[in-house]
Amino acid sequence: MATIIKDSRDNSRERKPILIDRIDGIDSDVLAASLLPNEDGFISINDDRSIRIWLKRDTGKYWPSVCHYSDRIPSCLFHQPDSRRLFVGLDSGNILEFAVGEDYNKITLIKQYLAHTGRVTSVYNTVEHDWVLSTSKDKYFAFHSTDNSRRIGSYSINCTSTCVIYDTASQHCFIGDENGKITFLKLTDNGCEFKATLNGHESSISCLSWDAGRKFLFSGSYDKTIICWDIGGQKGTTYDLEGHRDRVQALVFVTLTRQLISGSEDGFIVIWDMDAKRKENPQWKESDFCEYCKIPFIWNIRGMWKQRTMGKRQHHCRRCGAAICDNCSQSRASIPILGHEFEVRICSQCEPKITNDEKIPLAQFHDSKHSILDISYDEKRKYLLTVGFDRIIKVWDMNSILA
Ligand SMILES: [Zn+2]
Ligand SMILES: [Zn+2]
Secondary structure, eight states, X not given: OOOOXXXXXXXXXXXXXXXXXEEOOOSSOEEEEEEOTTSSEEEEEXXXXXXXEEEEOTTSOEEEEEXXXXXXXXXXXXXXXXXXXXXXXXXXXXXXEEEXXXXXXXXXXXXXXOOOSSOEEEEEEETTTTXXXXXXXXXXXXXXXXXXXXXXXXXXXXXXXXXXXXXXXXXXXXXXXXXXXXXXXEEETTEEEEEXXXXXXXXXXXXXXXXXXXXXXXXXXXXXXXXXXXXXXXXXXEEEEBOOSSOEEEEEEETTTTEEEEEEXXXXXXXXXXXXXXXXXOOOOOOSBOTTTOOBBTTOHHHHHHHTOOOBOOEEOTTTOOEEOSTTOOEEEEEGGGTEEEEEEEOTTTTTTOOHHHHSOOEEEEEOSSOEEEEEEETTTTEEEEEETTSOEEEEEOTTTOO
């Protein structure tokens, strides 16, 4: 059923992900998966209601050592290797807590949290505070004590909350939602306190990651972009990362090398250098006519009448923000320093001014050859797992890139 197709560790000198294992023939949709640290294996949740632990056998094939069927479809998982705990959110709104056996040969249900009234969309466990954090289709964020499964606090989001990330040091919690907003809360043993709403995405937020060192928050969205929020700087500084052509589905920040890994439905794994200096994008200017040739834009009826001319569509230069017409912005260039890894529109005045430094790529692109639904990373071995919409799981050796 599940087979190893290729073992190409010999090529590991190339600076690209090396496909170590390809697990196919899985008989149901894989909804999410998490690599086991220091073990050739992973945990998956599937839409046939199963929670499986897959281990690589001597034959080189992966087989489930655990295949536990729950009453309802699991919708998200969080594996806490330090405490050997596995948290699984269900489409009923409940969260199951399992103890994972030493040899990964069994899981034992130890607790159930009546956390939500709708599908749990993400679950997160912090050992330091003995809390389990969760988001749900019921439009609530909630957190519970793992000591006694008591609810400590909850916060109403206006729509489906989709993902959550937590910073232990500051007890700050960030909740992504379907409307593209991020709710920023402070959690304490008495409940939660609202800090701010972060607006920037045009579509549902699918994933969040956190750089504890620099206090950067990363959000991935169905709008195909990633935003890097400088939370520690406290000035509202943001950096855009545009390098995907489809929905961003998963993000992992690699602390050791200060790289951000993103996976998308476009099939690409992108490795972003987060040590690189980036600039904030310019504000888009507002004007009723092209700033260069003065031709009115289509809504400027009076200008059109005065000049006896047809109005033109408004565009913006991605480098300086000028409001210009198509004629005055015929050039295209990638500007990685502003997060544009792909070519974007630039105005006729910026074209001769753009420097080579501005054009240096700050991300690496690797085609995983399947549309990515989820990723998981094992920092010790530098292995990356990708879950595809094609019921295939791939394990990649990232040692040559994440160095
Ligand atoms: Zn113009
Ligand atoms: Zn410009």
